[in-house]
Amino acid sequence: MTTDGPKLNLGSKVATYVVLTLLCLPALLPLVWMISTSLKGDTQIYNATDHGLSLSTLVPSPLHPENYPDALNTLPFLVYLRNTLFLCICTVLGAVVSSAVVAYGFAKVNFTGKNTLFMLMIATMALPGQVTMIPVFSLYRSLGWYGTYLPIIVPAFTASAYYVFLMTQFFRTIPNEMSEAARVDGAGEWTIFTRLILPLSKPALATCALFQFIGTWNDFLGPLLYINDPAKYPLAYGLQQFVTLYGGKHAQLMAASTIFTIPIIILFFFAQKTFIQGISTTGGK
Amino acid sequence: MPRGNRDKAKQNLVGYLFISPWLIGFIAFTFWPFIRSIYLSFTRYNIVTEPKWVGLANYKMLLTQDELFYKSAWVTIKYAIVAVPLGIVAGVALALLLNINVKGMSVFRTIFYLPSIVPTVATSVVFMWLLNPNIGLVNRILAVVGVQGPAWLSTSPWAFNSLIMMALWGVGGSMVIYLAGLKDIPVHLYEAATLDGASSVKKLRYVTLPMMTPVIFFNLVMGIISAFQYFTQAFVMTPNGGPEDSTYFYSLYLYNRAWKYLDMGYASAMAWILFLVVIVLTGLVFRTQKKWVHYGG
Known part of the structure; x- marks a missing residue:
């Protein structure tokens, strides 16, 4: 049984709506301000020296949609977008496949040292990245990977502790009787994994794919350390470069930020359920 | 056999x-x-040439001569002390509010969750613009109510406060976890409390909050670990450490040591000190667990 919170009388209901609506303002205003600035002309941005607030502060009139092509011409954001998508596809594929394989090992196969290794894997999640950052950098450098996408893509294929944890939890809820029956029929572990467990685990796989996609989309430190060729920048790094180089072009900067943010928001709306379920199963259980 | x-x-x-x-x-x-x-961490190392053994020199230098080490450590600890508890209080409060049973609540939940999925670099860029001293939205709103807003990111206490504010904007991320925790509290506990004549305040104090402690504990530990690695926002918004180094976070200083000055041995020593501090702190937090975290109903 779960709770849905207390039932309320009319007065408390109205009060609840008022408080929630007031709180929505700080939650939404930064995003509204971003989009509204991205559609303003210079005079609309700077001639606000009376510091007043009016409807036109948030809803510019006339609109200046040409800021978007302007932004794309200032820095090649479409190239950055392509780079980001490429990185997202590679890392999603790598992380989901490898984490599922590893999770099956931890959830369904009994081998010596399993529990110790599982605990060790969980512990690595608390290890600050700064500790391993420098030796890992010099390792990739000596492999000749500096300046390529390999330092971002290859580690994704070695499974992520977080996703392995999520998937292990999920695989454990699948009853062992089914795999036992398949084993009696002579199926090997790999067959059971690919034919039986994976098709039943689509929600967990989708959650991890989504998290990884967003993680790579947002990743800033990876490209900052390893990508030195502007033609290879992903969006997150490109946007930071925009601030450094053209920080004064407010409208174009906000247009670029909007281009970077909107796809993630759209993705969220389409996959809201997968999202919330995934996060909810993480918390302290 | x-x-x-x-x-x-x-x-x-x-x-x-x-x-x-x-x-x-x-x-x-x-x-x-x-x-x-x-x-x-016991060498002098610049990535290009072989590391040279220097014994404890890096640690000695850090602990006895490097003011910026202490300064950046303090900025980071201050951030953890302020942002983590604030985030927990705001996240739990918001979750309690969003757990009330009224129509249209799912829309509000979506709205409050939204900021937490905006990419960190985009959030940083948008806040820089929001906090623009002359034509930013925040100071314009303040002007309407007759308050002269500060030059947020370029004056000392305000730059740091801006980052705290920005962290609170993303509180929806942990709110969802608290909300899931609230949904898992068994109904019979509330029914029993009602039979005993408990008021809503007492139910919150003696049922809801104790049942939420495992989730709060989880968020506390994760919050501390990530506060000590705070980097991207500081790097994008105040790459030089901000006014009077007031937003020179430990990880930012470590990054600059390693990649700006190619002082990789020194940065490794910094990383190890960070690691030990995080281990000790999480260890201490785990030890307090018995006193306040309730597992099971």
């Missing part, structure tokens, strides 16, 4: 094959670098 052994050996082989992607990655990208960074 031999047959059982052979089965066990086969099971082991299969098991290790399945976990091999993680095991290989762990050894190559975590364990070996972890050990190697201890060694590097």
